[in-house]
Amino acid sequence: MKFLLDLLFRVLQLFTEPYFLLFLAVIIIALLKRKNKGKNLRIGIFTSVVLVIILIGNGFLGKLISGYLQKNYINSPEIKYSTDQNPIIVVLGGGIVNIDNTEKLHTMSYSRIVEAYQLYHDYRKNNKSCKILISGKGRGHISEAELFREDFKKMGVPDSDIIKxxxxxxxxxxxxxxxxxxxxxxxxxxxxxxxxxxxxxxxxLFQTFGLKPIPKASDFIDTEITVFPNSYNAAFTFVMLKEVVGIWQVQLYNSLGINK
Structure with missing residues (x-):
């Protein structure tokens, strides 16, 4: 069952890709033409797909999804330094890029480094011990966790406080x-x-495994509603749409008890 559901969600993820929507429209139109279906129907399908992509490029849908995904994490909860025992900061990797055969962290990773370090520094400033757990292998020769560790060490975090x-x-x-x-x-x-x-x-997902993490969002994305569609709106909207599908997958798998 899980295999079939995984396949289903992989297909759903394709619908968050603009090139796939256009490709699908072209295929459907070609099949309709082969079966001598009406020209108006073919034009309507193609026009509908183009309009969907244009509306996404206008930023309206992105604005709605941005609020759904992020509004609960704008204001971080107050840190109780006096009562916290053995606090741990888990930092998730954001990907690796390879530039001229040199592997570097993806740009979004650096906001995560800054957010984690600020929290770590606040604990240390209040004479409280704190550790940072970096999670991520990535697809490079060097793991994301190792690249994160190198940057944290440059910022003054001792190796003893870093877990990979x-x-x-x-x-x-x-x-x-x-x-x-x-x-x-x-x-x-x-x-x-x-x-x-x-x-x-x-x-x-962390709650699925029995943990109750305190969220500390490091950065936010949003779209700008414009008269003419632009690539900025389209890119971020499709990124957020993919995330929404991922949330649906987690919720369904949790309800079925197959996420562990």
Whole structure:
């Protein structure tokens, strides 16, 4: 059953890709033409797909999805330094880019580094111990966790306060493999650092494995409603649409008890 559901959601993810929508429209139109279906029907299908993409480019849909994904994480909860015991900050990887055969963290990773370091620094400033768990393998020769570790060390975080989880390839594995480490360590306060648009799904997955992370969103994305569509709106809207499908998948799998 899980295999079929995985396949279903992979297909749904395709509908969040603009090139796939255009490709699908062309295929349908070609089939209709071959079966001598009406010209008006073919034109209508193509026009509908183009209009959907244009409306996405106008930013209206992106604005709605942005609020759904991020509004709950704009204001971070107050940190209780006096009562927190063994706090751990989990930072999720944001991807790796390869420029001229040199592997670097994706641009969104740096806001996560800054957010995590600020929280870590606040604990240390209040004479409280704190550790950072970096989760992510990525698809490069060097793991995301290792690249994160190098940057944290440059910022003054000692190696003894850094924990690497460098096997996970996606958000589900981030949650699963990090949970295995965290449950062995024991902690009263668990902070989860990732991008705002990615937080809702990430929190849901960590909760799936029995944890209650405190969300600390490192950055936010939004679209701007414009008269003429633009690539900025389209790109971020499709990114957020993909995240919504991912949330639906988590919710369905949790309800069926097949997410562990």
């Amino acid at each position: 989880e460098d096997q996970s390839m996606n958000t589900y594995q981030n949650a699963k493999f990090s949970t295995e480490i965290l449950k062995k360590m024991g902690t009263s306060s668990l902070y989860l650092v990732t991008s705002g648009f990615h937080m809702k799904r990430s929190v849901a």
